[in-house]
Amino acid sequence: MILPVSFYSRPTLKVLEDLIGKVLVMKSEEGLTSGVIVEAEAYSGEDDPASYAFVGKTKRSEIMYGPPGRAFVHFTYGMHHMLNLVTEKEEFPAAILVRALEPREGISLMKKRRKTEELYNLCSGPAKICQAFGIDRSLHGVRLFSLRSPLFIKEGERREKRERGQKEERRKKGREELIWTSRIGIGEGKQRLWRAYLKGSPFISAE
DNA sequence: TAAGGGATATGCT
DNA sequence: GCATATCCCTTAT
Numbered sequence: 001m002i003l004p005v006s007f008y009s010r011p012t013l014k015v016l017e018d019l020i021g022k023v024l025v026m027k028s029e030e031g032l033t034s035g036v037i038v039e040a041e042a043y044s045g046e047d048d049p050a051s052y053a054f055v056g057k058t059k060r061s062e063i064m065y066g067p068p069g070r071a072f073v074h075f076t077y078g079m080h081h082m083l084n085l086v087t088e089k090e091e092f093p094a095a096i097l098v099r100a101l102e103p104r105e106g107i108s109l110m111k112k113r114r115k116t117e118e119l120y121n122l123c124s125g126p127a128k129i130c131q132a133f134g135i136d137r138s139l140h141g142v143r144l145f146s147l148r149s150p151l152f153i154k155e156g157e158r159r160e161k162r163e164r165g166q167k168e169e170r171r172k173k174g175r176e177e178l179i180w181t182s183r184i185g186i187g188e189g190k191q192r193l194w195r196a197y198l199k200g201s202p203f204i205s206a207e
Numbered sequence: 208t209a210a211g212g213g214a215t216a217t218g219c220t
Numbered sequence: 221g222c223a224t225a226t227c228c229c230t231t232a233t
Binding site for chain 1: 226227228229230
């Protein structure tokens with residue numbers, strides 16, 4: 001199930017918590033890639049010193065004031081793209097940076113784009129995600145809740161199954177089990193106000 | 208540890 | 221306009 005726009009139009013810290021474990025999906029001409037979100041970071045309001053909206057509405061922060069559920073793709077350090085998700089009601093500036101994923105579908109494509117064979121090194125950082133998924137500024141502003149969008153976020157597989165009342169036949173050990181049984185942590189950083197992550201996940205990006 | 212190098216905002220002339 | 225600082229990072233050294 002694709003997350004509806006109502007998922008995003010809530011208090012950012014709530015969205016942040018709920019976002020962990022959801023699946024980011026990208027459809028491109030080269031193929032489909034997806035991964036479970038294991039780390040994300042929130043920027044909320046004009047009083048958040050780490051937010052682009054700290055200086056008010058500018059060309060750069062404008063999208064954060066716009067409608068929720070849109071992609072906010074940002075280019076930085078002259079080479080890196082970053083994917084953010086716009087949250088809250090219109091006119092309240094907030095967004096969540098997607099920091100790390102556990103790769104799921106399209107792993108061979110990710111390896112090709114990232115020019116590495118290491119699973120661990122495919123999506124363990126915000127710019128790595130964009131490279132592995134082929135996300136760039138052309139996706140700036142796209143709806144994350146639309147079936148027609150190349151980029152969207154859906155419920156995790158496990159939860160979908162539970163909702164359908166199906167048996168949890170997959171009791172296997174390993175990564176998949178770890179993801180869904182790990183506790184979610186949420187903490188306050190120095191500059192970065194809020195970050196949520198999956199405890200125990202090896203796919204969390206380096207500090 | 209530092210280089211890499213584009214977009215943006217700001218403060219100056 | 222222009223100069224400068226900053227930026228939510230990654231990679232190679």
